[in-house]
Structures are given as structure tokens and as C-alpha cells.
Amino acid sequence: MAAVSDRLPAFPWDKLEPYKKTAAAHADGIVDLSVGTPVDPVPQLIRHALIEAADSPGYPTVWGTVALREAITGWVRGRLGASTAEHRNVLPVVGSKELVAWLPTQLGLGAGDKVAYPRLAYPTYEVGARLCGAEAVVYDDPTELDPAGVKLLWLNSPSNPTGKVLAKEELVRIVAWAREHGILLFSDECYLELGWEAEPVSVLHDDVCGGSYEGIVAVHSLSKRSNLAGYRAAFVAGDADVLGELLEIRKHGGMMTPAPVQAATVAALGDDAHVEEQRERYAARRAALRTALEAHGFRVEHSEASLYLWVTRDEPCWDTVAHLAGLGILVAPGDFYGEAGARFVRVAFTATDERVDAAVKRLG
DSSP, X not given: OOTTGGGSOOOGGGGGHHHHHHHHTSTTXXXXXXXXXXXXXXXXXXXXXXXXXXXXOSOOOSSOOHHHHHHHHHHHXXXXXXXXXXXXXXXXXEOHHHHHHHHHHHTTOOTTOEEEEESSOOTHHHHHHHHHTOEEEEESSGGGSOOTTEEEEEEESSOTTTOOOOOHHHHHHHHHHHHHTTOEEEEEOTTTTOBSSSOOOXXXXXXXXXXXXXXXXXXXXXXXXXXOGGGTEEEEEEOHHHXXXXXXXXXXXXXXXXXXXXXHHHHHHTOSHHHHHHHHHHHHHHHHHHHHHHHTTOEEESOSBSSEEEEEOSSOHHHHHHHHHHTTEEOEEGGGGOGGGTTOEEEEXXXXXXXXXXHHHHHO
């Protein structure tokens, strides 16, 4: 029973529990800036679509309704600049974390294969490699990797945890390299609509991929842009052959997005007003926290996009976690995302305005 779980690292968030208790003991309560979970209401039009579709007694399809595929392809064309995307180029998934964790297995990877991802990265890339028995390798620049054995290359722009954005020219270079070596490229773009000091670009943009999706797939989620983390609404778009293979596998595996969530996704992708409203909330929280952290002696690096500030006091990250916990503020230690983050912490700005104001006062 333990054979598979033994392949996995210890679940990192369990290590935060003692610091969470310290922060929770603050007289004014905890300000939790660690996980980055949305706290604002689900927009009313999305909730309405979910309720209207609640009477869904039959099984949903893995590929989704025609309306869902049309909504995704329309958004991919309009928002990502992938002008030739069709229904065969999209596939709904049950949350992006599920896709990331099980993708290497669904691709048939295993011992002797390599899965590459950034040196500072979302931990689930490594988990996916370990689940299927592949070798996890990290990079600073993917084009400097030895391509031998690399079967799956993960990009992440905007980055979690750093907020770094890959410029269009970098994406063009990396896509060309991956294609030259026959390496399948998956780009995690879940924070693409949350650019602050840079404008993130998708690998599917015509200027990046040349209008061809061969060998490339983008991963997108509605968790952040639309406050739908609880809905597990996400999708992938790109190479039709790759997605066709995943579709067949997922049919057998029963990986179906619930019908009401499919309807809610259609509503979410068809409305830009709620996305802009949420951006404004995050922009204000980001500005307030950044000013307070810098005044408190922190240095902010990257952080030009996403929902996090990547900050340091040039000390071990757990010392910083302890210091902030003493102020009633919980943050994520940088080493959750790789050894290169050992002197940084990740500060989410997904708390309510009231809790962000409390953090600002404590930092002051």
C-alpha cells in the first residue's frame, strides 16, 4: 500500500503547522498569506450558471459540451493570440494540479525518461515525475539541458513562486529548441492574466509558435482569475494529437469535469468584467503589502506577475517564517519550491482587504 506514496516527498505544508499555531495566537488573529487560496466571492454570473445546470443527472463527457469547447477555443483565440485554435486543440481537466501530477503517467513515461522543470517551481512537477518513476531534472535555462532522455519539459510563466515572466523572445527560442529535439513542451500559464509589471505571453501565441501547435500545450485554470479554486475548473490547449491521446486515456479513467462546472466555466470565460474587478482588488493588496514589506527591510525580487511577492531579508527562509509568525503573519518558506529558494519566502496577496490591512499595520 505504501509503495507509491514512498516515491513522494514529504508533504511540505505539514511543516508549517507549528508556525501557523504561533501566528494564530496573535491577539488580532492570523493573517494567512501562505497558500494563496482565493478568498473573494465567486462572481454572481458564474454561480447563476452553476445553479442553472445543477439538475444534471446524466454523466458529463470528458471532452465537454460543445458550448464549453466553443468557450475555451474562443478564449484561447482572443486572449492567448492562438488564432487557428479549434475544438480538437482544447480539453477540459479537473483542476490544473490533477493534470500536472498525472500527466507524465498519462503520457506513458517511466524509468529512463526525464521530466524537466524550473529550478524554482511548483512542487507538483516533481511529484508527477516521481509518480510514474521518471527522473526529475531542474534547469535554469531549458536550452542548456542535455536533451537525451528528456520527454517532457515544463515551462511556468508567470512563475510560481517568483512571479517571473518569460519574454516573448525567450519563448520563441525555447519552443524552437524543444521542437528541434522532439521534446514535448507543456507551459503552465495559470497566472497569465495577472501581469503587473510585465505582460505575460502564451506559448500558443501566433508570434511564439508560428501558428502551429505541434509539440506544445498550454495549461490554464480559472482558480485565480475567477475565484474558482473550489470548482476545479481548468483546461489544456495546443497540440491536437497530444490532446487526442489524453482524451482517450481520460475517457477510460473517468476524469470528467462535472456538468455544472462545465456550465460555470462557459460563463466565466465569456465575461471579462469580473476578471478586471478581481485584478483591481489584487493590485491594491499587492501595492500595500509590497510597500510595507520593503519598509520592514525586505527586498522584493521578480514578482512582476502572479499572486505572490518573492521576498528576502538575506537570511534562512525558516528564520523569516518564524519572524513573521511572531507578528501573526504566515508565509510560505522558499525552500518549498526548491533549494534555490532557501533564503526567500513567498507572500500571497490573496487575503481579504481587512487582513491585508492588518498585516500592513503589523509590519509597520
